[in-house]
Amino acid sequence: MVKFTQPPRGTRDLVGEEADLFIDLVGKFSEIARLNDFKPIVTPTIEYFDLFAKKSGVEIVQSMYVFQDKAGRTIALRPEVTASVIRAYLRNLYKEPKPINLFYIAQCFRYDEPQRGRYREFWQLGLEIIGDESMAADINILHTASEYLTYIGVKHLVQVGNVAFYRSFMDSMGVSGDDQDLVLHYIDKGLLNNAEKLVFEKYGEEASKILRELYYVDIERLSEFINDYRNLLGDRCSKIAQEAEKTLSFTDALRSIGINVEYSPSLVRGLAYYTGLIYEVKAEGLDLSVGGGGRYDGLTEIYGGSFEYSTGIALGLDRIMIVLKEKGYVVKTPLRVIIIALGSSTEIYRAAINASRALHSSGIIASVLSEPRVSKALSYASRKGYLYAIIIGKKEIETQSVTIKDLTKGEQTSLHVSGLVKYFKDALSS
Protein backbone atom coordinates (compact mmCIF):
# COMPACT_ATOMS: atom_id res chain seq x y z
CA MET A 1 0.00 0.00 0.00
CA VAL A 2 1.20 3.49 -0.75
CA LYS A 3 1.73 5.74 2.19
CA PHE A 4 0.07 9.09 1.86
CA THR A 5 3.40 10.73 2.49
CA GLN A 6 4.93 9.08 -0.53
CA PRO A 7 4.92 10.94 -3.85
CA PRO A 8 3.96 9.05 -7.02
CA ARG A 9 6.53 6.70 -8.51
CA GLY A 10 9.23 8.49 -10.41
CA THR A 11 8.62 11.84 -8.71
CA ARG A 12 10.26 13.23 -5.60
CA ASP A 13 10.26 15.99 -3.07
CA LEU A 14 13.25 18.26 -2.94
CA VAL A 15 13.87 19.53 0.56
CA GLY A 16 16.71 21.05 2.51
CA GLU A 17 20.06 21.13 0.73
CA GLU A 18 18.63 19.53 -2.39
CA ALA A 19 16.01 22.24 -2.71
CA ASP A 20 18.69 24.87 -2.11
CA LEU A 21 20.79 23.33 -4.84
CA PHE A 22 17.84 23.21 -7.22
CA ILE A 23 16.98 26.88 -6.74
CA ASP A 24 20.63 27.85 -6.94
CA LEU A 25 21.14 26.02 -10.24
CA VAL A 26 17.97 27.38 -11.78
CA GLY A 27 18.99 30.90 -10.81
CA LYS A 28 22.45 30.51 -12.26
CA PHE A 29 21.12 29.13 -15.51
CA SER A 30 18.86 32.08 -15.90
CA GLU A 31 21.76 34.37 -15.06
CA ILE A 32 24.03 32.89 -17.74
CA ALA A 33 21.27 32.70 -20.34
CA ARG A 34 20.46 36.37 -19.81
CA LEU A 35 24.09 37.39 -19.99
CA ASN A 36 24.13 35.75 -23.40
CA ASP A 37 21.00 37.70 -24.26
CA PHE A 38 18.57 34.81 -24.40
CA LYS A 39 15.01 35.82 -23.50
CA PRO A 40 12.84 33.75 -21.23
CA ILE A 41 9.85 31.87 -22.56
CA VAL A 42 7.21 30.16 -20.46
CA THR A 43 4.84 27.71 -22.10
CA PRO A 44 2.09 25.51 -20.66
CA THR A 45 2.88 22.28 -18.88
CA ILE A 46 0.05 20.65 -20.81
CA GLU A 47 -0.38 20.72 -24.56
CA TYR A 48 -2.63 19.03 -27.05
CA PHE A 49 -1.38 15.50 -27.57
CA ASP A 50 -1.16 16.11 -31.32
CA LEU A 51 1.55 18.71 -30.86
CA PHE A 52 3.95 16.04 -29.70
CA ALA A 53 2.52 13.24 -31.81
CA LYS A 54 3.54 15.19 -34.90
CA LYS A 55 7.11 15.78 -33.96
CA SER A 56 8.48 13.22 -31.61
CA GLY A 57 9.32 9.62 -32.40
CA VAL A 58 7.27 6.62 -31.37
CA GLU A 59 9.30 6.09 -28.21
CA ILE A 60 8.50 9.49 -26.80
CA VAL A 61 4.86 9.34 -27.79
CA GLN A 62 4.47 6.00 -26.03
CA SER A 63 6.02 7.35 -22.86
CA MET A 64 3.77 10.39 -22.62
CA TYR A 65 1.23 11.09 -19.95
CA VAL A 66 -1.98 11.48 -21.95
CA PHE A 67 -5.51 12.06 -20.71
CA GLN A 68 -8.88 13.42 -21.72
CA ASP A 69 -9.89 16.65 -20.05
CA LYS A 70 -13.45 17.25 -18.92
CA ALA A 71 -14.44 18.53 -22.33
CA GLY A 72 -12.96 15.50 -24.04
CA ARG A 73 -9.80 17.13 -25.42
CA THR A 74 -6.79 14.86 -25.66
CA ILE A 75 -4.12 16.47 -23.54
CA ALA A 76 -0.54 15.48 -22.78
CA LEU A 77 1.93 16.53 -20.13
CA ARG A 78 4.91 17.84 -22.08
CA PRO A 79 7.70 15.30 -22.56
CA GLU A 80 9.99 18.06 -23.83
CA VAL A 81 9.74 21.75 -24.58
CA THR A 82 10.98 22.36 -28.10
CA ALA A 83 7.61 21.60 -29.67
CA SER A 84 5.93 24.13 -27.39
CA VAL A 85 8.54 26.76 -28.14
CA ILE A 86 8.01 26.35 -31.85
CA ARG A 87 4.26 26.48 -31.38
CA ALA A 88 4.54 29.63 -29.34
CA TYR A 89 6.88 31.10 -31.91
CA LEU A 90 4.41 30.48 -34.71
CA ARG A 91 1.65 32.10 -32.72
CA ASN A 92 3.40 35.01 -31.05
CA LEU A 93 6.92 35.61 -32.24
CA TYR A 94 7.11 34.94 -35.97
CA LYS A 95 7.17 38.65 -36.78
CA GLU A 96 10.18 39.35 -34.60
CA PRO A 97 13.50 40.02 -36.28
CA LYS A 98 15.62 36.88 -36.49
CA PRO A 99 17.43 35.30 -34.88
CA ILE A 100 15.32 34.89 -31.79
CA ASN A 101 17.17 33.51 -28.77
CA LEU A 102 15.05 31.90 -26.10
CA PHE A 103 15.66 30.06 -22.85
CA TYR A 104 13.35 28.10 -20.61
CA ILE A 105 13.29 26.28 -17.29
CA ALA A 106 10.55 23.71 -17.33
CA GLN A 107 9.55 20.42 -15.84
CA CYS A 108 8.73 17.62 -18.24
CA PHE A 109 7.08 14.26 -17.86
CA ARG A 110 7.75 10.84 -19.30
CA TYR A 111 6.20 7.60 -18.20
CA ASP A 112 9.36 5.51 -18.16
CA GLU A 113 10.58 3.06 -15.58
CA PRO A 114 12.42 5.19 -13.04
CA GLN A 115 16.05 4.60 -12.20
CA ARG A 116 19.20 6.56 -11.43
CA GLY A 117 18.96 9.92 -13.16
CA ARG A 118 15.66 9.10 -14.75
CA TYR A 119 12.46 10.38 -13.26
CA ARG A 120 8.92 10.62 -14.50
CA GLU A 121 8.97 14.30 -13.67
CA PHE A 122 12.24 15.98 -14.53
CA TRP A 123 13.51 19.46 -15.23
CA GLN A 124 15.02 20.77 -18.41
CA LEU A 125 17.06 23.90 -18.84
CA GLY A 126 16.78 24.80 -22.48
CA LEU A 127 18.16 27.15 -25.08
CA GLU A 128 16.69 27.64 -28.54
CA ILE A 129 17.66 29.86 -31.45
CA ILE A 130 15.11 30.34 -34.18
CA GLY A 131 15.92 31.88 -37.53
CA ASP A 132 19.66 31.48 -37.84
CA GLU A 133 21.00 29.16 -40.52
CA SER A 134 24.64 29.70 -39.65
CA MET A 135 26.81 27.52 -37.52
CA ALA A 136 27.23 30.54 -35.28
CA ALA A 137 23.86 29.71 -33.77
CA ASP A 138 24.98 26.23 -32.79
CA ILE A 139 28.20 27.63 -31.39
CA ASN A 140 26.23 30.18 -29.41
CA ILE A 141 24.02 27.45 -27.99
CA LEU A 142 26.91 25.27 -26.93
CA HIS A 143 29.03 28.10 -25.72
CA THR A 144 26.20 29.26 -23.47
CA ALA A 145 25.49 25.76 -22.19
CA SER A 146 29.16 25.21 -21.57
CA GLU A 147 29.59 28.54 -19.85
CA TYR A 148 26.80 27.56 -17.51
CA LEU A 149 28.23 24.13 -16.74
CA THR A 150 31.64 25.64 -16.12
CA TYR A 151 30.12 28.30 -13.88
CA ILE A 152 28.58 25.66 -11.65
CA GLY A 153 31.69 23.51 -11.78
CA VAL A 154 30.63 20.63 -14.02
CA LYS A 155 33.43 19.40 -16.24
CA HIS A 156 31.99 18.22 -19.51
CA LEU A 157 32.57 16.84 -22.95
CA VAL A 158 30.53 17.69 -26.02
CA GLN A 159 30.00 14.91 -28.52
CA VAL A 160 29.12 16.07 -31.99
CA GLY A 161 27.51 14.14 -34.78
CA ASN A 162 25.66 14.94 -37.93
CA VAL A 163 22.63 13.02 -39.11
CA ALA A 164 22.85 14.60 -42.55
CA PHE A 165 25.75 12.31 -43.53
CA TYR A 166 23.90 9.10 -43.00
CA ARG A 167 20.72 10.46 -44.49
CA SER A 168 22.39 11.75 -47.65
CA PHE A 169 24.37 8.61 -48.25
CA MET A 170 21.36 6.44 -47.68
CA ASP A 171 19.26 8.66 -49.96
CA SER A 172 21.86 8.18 -52.67
CA MET A 173 21.85 4.45 -52.18
CA GLY A 174 18.10 4.32 -52.42
CA VAL A 175 17.45 3.33 -48.83
CA SER A 176 13.82 3.98 -47.94
CA GLY A 177 12.87 6.46 -45.25
CA ASP A 178 11.67 3.79 -42.85
CA ASP A 179 14.79 1.74 -43.32
CA GLN A 180 16.88 4.84 -42.73
CA ASP A 181 15.16 5.37 -39.41
CA LEU A 182 15.82 1.78 -38.49
CA VAL A 183 19.47 1.99 -39.50
CA LEU A 184 19.92 5.15 -37.46
CA HIS A 185 18.16 3.49 -34.58
CA TYR A 186 20.61 0.58 -34.70
CA ILE A 187 23.57 2.90 -34.93
CA ASP A 188 22.29 4.87 -32.00
CA LYS A 189 22.16 1.69 -29.96
CA GLY A 190 25.67 0.71 -31.04
CA LEU A 191 24.36 -2.17 -33.10
CA LEU A 192 26.31 -1.47 -36.28
CA ASN A 193 26.12 -5.13 -37.25
CA ASN A 194 22.34 -5.06 -37.38
CA ALA A 195 22.44 -1.92 -39.47
CA GLU A 196 24.96 -3.43 -41.85
CA LYS A 197 22.99 -6.62 -42.16
CA LEU A 198 19.81 -4.77 -42.99
CA VAL A 199 21.49 -2.66 -45.64
CA PHE A 200 23.39 -5.62 -47.02
CA GLU A 201 20.28 -7.73 -47.45
CA LYS A 202 18.12 -5.06 -49.02
CA TYR A 203 20.55 -2.75 -50.77
CA GLY A 204 23.63 -4.82 -51.51
CA GLU A 205 27.18 -5.30 -50.39
CA GLU A 206 28.49 -2.00 -51.69
CA ALA A 207 25.93 -0.04 -49.68
CA SER A 208 26.67 -1.84 -46.44
CA LYS A 209 30.40 -1.35 -47.00
CA ILE A 210 29.92 2.39 -47.40
CA LEU A 211 27.79 2.51 -44.27
CA ARG A 212 30.50 0.81 -42.30
CA GLU A 213 33.20 3.12 -43.62
CA LEU A 214 31.08 6.12 -42.83
CA TYR A 215 30.70 4.88 -39.29
CA TYR A 216 34.43 4.72 -38.77
CA VAL A 217 35.63 7.62 -40.87
CA ASP A 218 37.75 10.20 -39.17
CA ILE A 219 36.37 13.69 -39.17
CA GLU A 220 39.52 15.06 -40.80
CA ARG A 221 39.16 12.57 -43.62
CA LEU A 222 35.46 13.20 -44.10
CA SER A 223 35.77 15.58 -47.05
CA GLU A 224 38.15 13.22 -48.77
CA PHE A 225 35.80 10.34 -48.13
CA ILE A 226 32.90 12.21 -49.63
CA ASN A 227 35.01 13.07 -52.64
CA ASP A 228 35.71 9.37 -53.19
CA TYR A 229 31.99 8.82 -53.60
CA ARG A 230 31.36 11.87 -55.77
CA ASN A 231 29.83 9.71 -58.49
CA LEU A 232 27.48 7.89 -56.18
CA LEU A 233 26.31 11.00 -54.41
CA GLY A 234 25.76 12.98 -57.57
CA ASP A 235 24.16 16.33 -56.93
CA ARG A 236 23.91 15.56 -53.21
CA CYS A 237 27.66 15.78 -53.13
CA SER A 238 27.95 19.50 -52.65
CA LYS A 239 25.36 19.57 -49.89
CA ILE A 240 26.93 16.80 -47.89
CA ALA A 241 30.41 18.23 -48.45
CA GLN A 242 29.08 21.43 -46.99
CA GLU A 243 27.75 19.56 -43.96
CA ALA A 244 31.12 17.88 -43.53
CA GLU A 245 32.85 21.22 -43.72
CA LYS A 246 30.38 22.64 -41.23
CA THR A 247 30.87 19.79 -38.79
CA LEU A 248 34.61 20.10 -38.96
CA SER A 249 34.67 23.84 -38.45
CA PHE A 250 32.06 23.49 -35.74
CA THR A 251 34.21 21.17 -33.68
CA ASP A 252 37.25 23.34 -34.41
CA ALA A 253 35.40 26.42 -33.28
CA LEU A 254 34.27 24.79 -30.05
CA ARG A 255 37.76 23.55 -29.36
CA SER A 256 39.19 27.00 -30.01
CA ILE A 257 36.97 28.51 -27.34
CA GLY A 258 38.12 25.93 -24.85
CA ILE A 259 35.29 23.42 -24.96
CA ASN A 260 36.12 19.72 -24.76
CA VAL A 261 34.70 18.26 -27.92
CA GLU A 262 34.86 15.08 -29.91
CA TYR A 263 33.31 13.93 -33.14
CA SER A 264 31.21 10.86 -32.63
CA PRO A 265 29.96 9.20 -35.81
CA SER A 266 27.76 6.86 -33.82
CA LEU A 267 25.85 9.75 -32.34
CA VAL A 268 22.65 10.05 -34.31
CA ARG A 269 19.80 10.70 -31.90
CA GLY A 270 17.62 8.90 -34.35
CA LEU A 271 14.15 9.71 -33.09
CA ALA A 272 13.27 13.32 -33.55
CA TYR A 273 13.37 15.67 -36.46
CA TYR A 274 17.02 16.51 -36.30
CA THR A 275 18.31 17.60 -39.66
CA GLY A 276 22.01 18.24 -39.34
CA LEU A 277 24.42 18.88 -36.51
CA ILE A 278 23.54 17.13 -33.32
CA TYR A 279 25.21 17.18 -29.95
CA GLU A 280 25.18 15.52 -26.61
CA VAL A 281 26.81 16.67 -23.39
CA LYS A 282 28.53 14.24 -21.06
CA ALA A 283 29.55 15.24 -17.57
CA GLU A 284 32.69 13.94 -15.97
CA GLY A 285 31.86 11.07 -13.67
CA LEU A 286 28.38 10.35 -14.99
CA ASP A 287 27.55 7.76 -17.62
CA LEU A 288 24.32 9.43 -18.53
CA SER A 289 24.26 12.45 -20.76
CA VAL A 290 23.37 15.72 -19.07
CA GLY A 291 22.14 17.37 -22.21
CA GLY A 292 21.41 17.00 -25.85
CA GLY A 293 20.22 18.89 -28.86
CA GLY A 294 20.90 19.85 -32.42
CA ARG A 295 19.51 21.36 -35.60
CA TYR A 296 15.88 20.95 -36.38
CA ASP A 297 15.54 23.20 -39.38
CA GLY A 298 12.07 23.23 -40.80
CA LEU A 299 10.21 22.05 -37.72
CA THR A 300 8.12 25.19 -38.13
CA GLU A 301 6.81 23.79 -41.40
CA ILE A 302 5.59 20.63 -39.72
CA TYR A 303 3.37 22.79 -37.56
CA GLY A 304 2.03 24.63 -40.56
CA GLY A 305 4.25 27.69 -40.51
CA SER A 306 6.74 28.82 -43.09
CA PHE A 307 10.19 27.29 -43.14
CA GLU A 308 12.54 28.56 -40.48
CA TYR A 309 15.93 27.45 -39.27
CA SER A 310 16.28 26.43 -35.68
CA THR A 311 18.64 24.81 -33.25
CA GLY A 312 18.68 24.19 -29.55
CA ILE A 313 19.75 22.21 -26.54
CA ALA A 314 18.18 20.92 -23.35
CA LEU A 315 20.14 20.23 -20.18
CA GLY A 316 18.85 17.76 -17.62
CA LEU A 317 18.81 19.58 -14.32
CA ASP A 318 18.17 16.44 -12.27
CA ARG A 319 21.27 14.83 -13.71
CA ILE A 320 23.38 17.91 -13.19
CA MET A 321 22.27 17.76 -9.57
CA ILE A 322 23.53 14.18 -9.32
CA VAL A 323 26.93 15.25 -10.58
CA LEU A 324 27.14 18.16 -8.18
CA LYS A 325 25.93 16.20 -5.19
CA GLU A 326 28.63 13.63 -5.80
CA LYS A 327 31.18 16.41 -5.99
CA GLY A 328 29.98 17.72 -2.65
CA TYR A 329 28.86 21.05 -4.07
CA VAL A 330 27.45 23.27 -1.35
CA VAL A 331 25.27 26.26 -1.96
CA LYS A 332 26.74 29.34 -0.36
CA THR A 333 24.43 30.63 2.31
CA PRO A 334 24.42 34.35 2.93
CA LEU A 335 24.43 35.89 6.39
CA ARG A 336 21.31 34.87 8.27
CA VAL A 337 20.31 36.32 11.60
CA ILE A 338 17.48 35.49 13.92
CA ILE A 339 15.68 38.03 16.02
CA ILE A 340 14.45 36.65 19.29
CA ALA A 341 11.39 38.44 20.58
CA LEU A 342 11.50 37.57 24.25
CA GLY A 343 7.87 37.43 25.20
CA SER A 344 4.83 38.33 23.28
CA SER A 345 4.04 41.93 24.10
CA THR A 346 3.12 44.12 21.17
CA GLU A 347 5.96 46.49 21.93
CA ILE A 348 8.56 43.77 21.80
CA TYR A 349 7.12 42.25 18.69
CA ARG A 350 6.96 45.61 16.94
CA ALA A 351 10.57 46.34 17.79
CA ALA A 352 11.58 42.92 16.48
CA ILE A 353 9.74 43.35 13.19
CA ASN A 354 11.19 46.80 12.74
CA ALA A 355 14.66 45.45 13.31
CA SER A 356 14.09 42.76 10.70
CA ARG A 357 12.85 45.34 8.19
CA ALA A 358 15.90 47.46 8.75
CA LEU A 359 18.14 44.46 8.10
CA HIS A 360 16.19 43.43 5.02
CA SER A 361 16.74 46.81 3.47
CA SER A 362 20.44 46.03 3.62
CA GLY A 363 19.93 42.63 2.10
CA ILE A 364 20.45 40.68 5.30
CA ILE A 365 18.28 37.64 5.89
CA ALA A 366 16.46 38.07 9.18
CA SER A 367 13.41 36.52 10.74
CA VAL A 368 11.61 36.89 14.06
CA LEU A 369 11.13 34.12 16.56
CA SER A 370 8.77 34.77 19.42
CA GLU A 371 9.84 32.77 22.43
CA PRO A 372 9.77 33.62 26.13
CA ARG A 373 12.74 31.44 27.06
CA VAL A 374 16.13 32.59 25.90
CA SER A 375 17.69 29.17 26.33
CA LYS A 376 15.14 27.59 24.01
CA ALA A 377 15.48 30.34 21.47
CA LEU A 378 19.27 30.19 21.43
CA SER A 379 19.17 26.43 21.22
CA TYR A 380 16.95 26.71 18.18
CA ALA A 381 19.12 29.42 16.66
CA SER A 382 22.37 27.55 16.93
CA ARG A 383 20.94 24.28 15.73
CA LYS A 384 19.42 26.02 12.76
CA GLY A 385 22.82 27.41 11.86
CA TYR A 386 22.25 31.11 12.43
CA LEU A 387 25.46 33.05 12.91
CA TYR A 388 23.90 35.81 14.99
CA ALA A 389 20.97 36.13 17.32
CA ILE A 390 19.46 39.48 18.14
CA ILE A 391 17.66 39.52 21.43
CA ILE A 392 14.88 41.97 22.06
CA GLY A 393 13.09 41.83 25.38
CA LYS A 394 11.88 44.10 28.15
CA LYS A 395 15.36 45.35 28.98
CA GLU A 396 16.09 46.29 25.40
CA ILE A 397 12.77 48.07 24.98
CA GLU A 398 13.43 50.17 28.06
CA THR A 399 16.83 51.26 26.80
CA GLN A 400 16.02 51.41 23.07
CA SER A 401 18.74 48.87 22.48
CA VAL A 402 19.30 45.45 21.03
CA THR A 403 21.48 42.62 22.29
CA ILE A 404 23.50 40.94 19.59
CA LYS A 405 24.99 37.56 20.23
CA ASP A 406 27.65 36.16 17.92
CA LEU A 407 26.78 32.49 17.99
CA THR A 408 30.09 31.33 16.62
CA LYS A 409 32.28 33.20 19.05
CA GLY A 410 29.85 33.27 21.91
CA GLU A 411 30.42 36.99 22.39
CA GLN A 412 27.60 39.34 23.16
CA THR A 413 27.23 43.07 22.80
CA SER A 414 24.54 45.58 23.43
CA LEU A 415 23.97 48.62 21.31
CA HIS A 416 21.40 51.24 20.44
CA VAL A 417 18.82 50.19 17.82
CA SER A 418 20.09 52.79 15.43
CA GLY A 419 23.43 51.04 15.20
CA LEU A 420 21.99 47.65 14.27
CA VAL A 421 22.37 47.76 10.50
CA LYS A 422 25.83 49.26 10.68
CA TYR A 423 26.94 46.44 12.97
CA PHE A 424 26.05 43.81 10.38
CA LYS A 425 27.38 45.79 7.46
CA ASP A 426 30.70 45.88 9.28
CA ALA A 427 30.44 42.18 10.03
CA LEU A 428 29.80 41.47 6.37
CA SER A 429 32.73 43.48 5.10
CA SER A 430 35.23 42.12 7.57
Added chain:
RNA sequence: GCCCGGGUAGCUUAGCCUGGGUAGAGCGCCGGGCUGUGGACCCGGAGGUCCCGGGUUCAAAUCCCGGCCCGGGCCCCA
Protein backbone atom coordinates in the same frame (compact mmCIF):
# COMPACT_ATOMS: atom_id res chain seq x y z
C1' G B 1 8.16 -5.17 -21.38
C1' C B 2 12.10 -8.18 -18.96
C1' C B 3 15.85 -8.96 -14.82
C1' C B 4 17.69 -8.04 -9.62
C1' G B 5 17.05 -5.96 -4.68
C1' G B 6 13.89 -4.12 -1.05
C1' G B 7 9.17 -2.54 2.38
C1' U B 8 10.03 -2.78 10.64
C1' A B 9 9.02 4.71 14.62
C1' G B 10 9.58 11.18 10.99
C1' C B 11 14.66 9.23 8.84
C1' U B 12 18.59 5.26 8.77
C1' U B 13 17.98 0.57 10.23
C1' A B 14 18.88 -4.45 13.88
C1' G B 15 15.96 -8.77 14.33
C1' C B 16 14.12 -12.73 9.41
C1' C B 17 18.27 -17.37 7.09
C1' U B 18 18.15 -21.25 12.02
C1' G B 19 9.88 -19.54 14.44
C1' G B 20 9.04 -18.35 20.97
C1' G B 21 7.98 -13.85 25.98
C1' U B 22 6.44 -6.60 26.16
C1' A B 23 10.02 -5.63 18.38
C1' G B 24 15.26 -2.91 19.78
C1' A B 25 18.96 0.96 18.43
C1' G B 26 21.02 5.53 16.37
C1' C B 27 19.54 10.19 14.54
C1' G B 28 15.46 13.60 14.77
C1' C B 29 11.24 15.59 17.67
C1' C B 30 9.10 17.15 22.59
C1' G B 31 9.95 18.08 27.88
C1' G B 32 13.22 18.63 32.13
C1' G B 33 18.21 19.60 34.26
C1' C B 34 18.52 25.69 33.05
C1' U B 35 11.96 31.57 34.59
C1' G B 36 17.37 36.47 30.18
C1' U B 37 21.84 32.85 27.44
C1' G B 38 22.82 28.22 22.71
C1' G B 39 25.67 24.13 20.54
C1' A B 40 28.00 19.51 24.18
C1' C B 41 26.23 16.54 28.05
C1' C B 42 22.68 13.96 31.46
C1' C B 43 17.57 12.35 32.50
C1' G B 44 12.71 11.50 30.81
C1' G B 45 8.70 11.27 27.04
C1' A B 46 5.86 10.79 22.66
C1' G B 47 6.01 8.05 18.27
C1' G B 48 4.98 1.05 15.42
C1' U B 49 -1.83 -1.95 11.53
C1' C B 50 6.68 -4.90 11.49
C1' C B 51 3.35 -2.96 3.25
C1' C B 52 -1.64 -5.67 2.45
C1' G B 53 -4.42 -10.35 2.27
C1' G B 54 -4.56 -15.44 2.97
C1' G B 55 -2.19 -20.14 4.65
C1' U B 56 0.80 -23.37 8.14
C1' U B 57 1.35 -23.43 13.61
C1' C B 58 -0.29 -23.66 20.50
C1' A B 59 2.52 -19.36 18.72
C1' A B 60 4.46 -15.51 12.59
C1' A B 61 8.08 -9.23 11.64
C1' U B 62 10.31 -14.21 10.98
C1' C B 63 8.11 -19.96 7.17
C1' C B 64 4.65 -20.66 2.50
C1' C B 65 1.31 -18.49 -1.40
C1' G B 66 -0.85 -14.24 -3.74
C1' G B 67 -1.07 -9.02 -4.32
C1' C B 68 0.46 -3.82 -3.79
C1' C B 69 4.34 -0.37 -3.52
C1' C B 70 9.49 1.51 -3.89
C1' G B 71 14.53 1.50 -5.71
C1' G B 72 18.20 -0.15 -9.24
C1' G B 73 19.75 -2.77 -14.09
C1' C B 74 18.60 -3.85 -19.49
C1' C B 75 16.59 -0.64 -23.40
C1' C B 76 15.93 4.37 -24.33
C1' C B 77 16.41 9.06 -23.06
C1' A B 78 17.41 14.74 -20.02
